[in-house]
Amino acid sequence: MTAETPWEEWDHILKIDPDKELPDGITYGDLCATGTDAIEVGGTMGITEENMEAVVDACAEHDVPLYQEPSSPDVVIDNRALEGYLIPTVFNAGSPFWITGAHKEWVRIDNGLDWDRTATEAYIVMNPDADVATYTEADCDLDADDVAAYAEVAERMFGQEIVYVEYSGMLGDEDIVDAASGAVDDATLFYGGGIHDYDSAYSMAQYADVIVVGDLAHDEGVDAVRETVEAANDA
Numbered sequence: 001m002t003a004e005t006p007w008e009e010w011d012h013i014l015k016i017d018p019d020k021e022l023p024d025g026i027t028y029g030d031l032c033a034t035g036t037d038a039i040e041v042g043g044t045m046g047i048t049e050e051n052m053e054a055v056v057d058a059c060a061e062h063d064v065p066l067y068q069e070p071s072s073p074d075v076v077i078d079n080r081a082l083e084g085y086l087i088p089t090v091f092n093a094g095s096p097f098w099i100t101g102a103h104k105e106w107v108r109i110d111n112g113l114d115w116d117r118t119a120t121e122a123y124i125v126m127n128p129d130a131d132v133a134t135y136t137e138a139d140c141d142l143d144a145d146d147v148a149a150y151a152e153v154a155e156r157m158f159g160q161e162i163v164y165v166e167y168s169g170m171l172g173d174e175d176i177v178d179a180a181s182g183a184v185d186d187a188t189l190f191y192g193g194g195i196h197d198y199d200s201a202y203s204m205a206q207y208a209d210v211i212v213v214g215d216l217a218h219d220e221g222v223d224a225v226r227e228t229v230e231a232a233n234d235a
């Protein structure tokens, strides 16, 4: 990354899914102006280079750092508007493909990756009903001590700078996020899933360094997202 580890300064990320519509009357520019610290463009299903490019181009002229979060090597785009690439690796995936296999393929087929703009996110996927859990065959049957141990392994043994507790589609268990928070030292803890208002944002931001808000932007719009930014800044 240009500024090494910029996420250390963040409280809030807005994740825009290029496969989902925006509410009526709302533009990508409006979403960029919510006060979020960064935008991640990504989703699990229905992702193409074309819909990725369209969202990145629409956000490019606005003053917020833009990151691509690819769900597979074939949707990675080469776009100078991107500050960088946040590449998931799923620690509790059912297949090594989602831990290192896709990454190996990416490096094999792509000549000349931009390593200075590339970082990984160590995901722990917790909602068995989320597309990402099905897709990666994740073992979501984890207690707080399992999650804490994964988080510690990610940081201490695999040198991960970002640990991501992912409840995509549902609000997570505070005790689990608290345990993950206690298990990491220098790594930045991301939490995402089911944040829908000030209180749910605040509850998770007490433990996580950075909260990630996704579907709310597509389902409700900018005022709701702005509330979550306020909560992230207050916590």
Ligand SMILES: CC(C)=CCC/C(C)=C/CC/C(C)=C/CC/C(C)=C/COP(=O)(O)OP(=O)(O)O
Residues within 6 Å of the ligand: 017, 042, 043, 044, 045, 069, 070, 071, 072, 073, 076, 087, 088, 089, 090, 097, 098, 099, 102, 103, 104, 106, 130, 131, 132, 133, 135, 136, 166, 168, 169
């Ligand atoms: C090596 C490269 C370039 C890519 C592989 C990256 C990996 C391991 C991806 C697997 C995990 C994944 C699909 C991450 C994408 C981000 C994510 C978790 C989006 C949220 O997905 P959901 O909310 O479950 O799905 P939808 O909202 O799209 O239905």
Ligand SMILES: O=P(O)(O)OC[C@@H](O)CO
Residues within 6 Å of the ligand: 015, 166, 167, 168, 169, 170, 191, 192, 193, 194, 195, 212, 213, 214, 215, 216
């Ligand atoms: O869509 P939501 O439930 O807000 O989840 C956010 C993000 O963690 C998904 O990858």
Ligand SMILES: [Mg+2]
Residues within 6 Å of the ligand: 017, 043, 168, 169, 214, 215
């Ligand atoms: Mg989603």
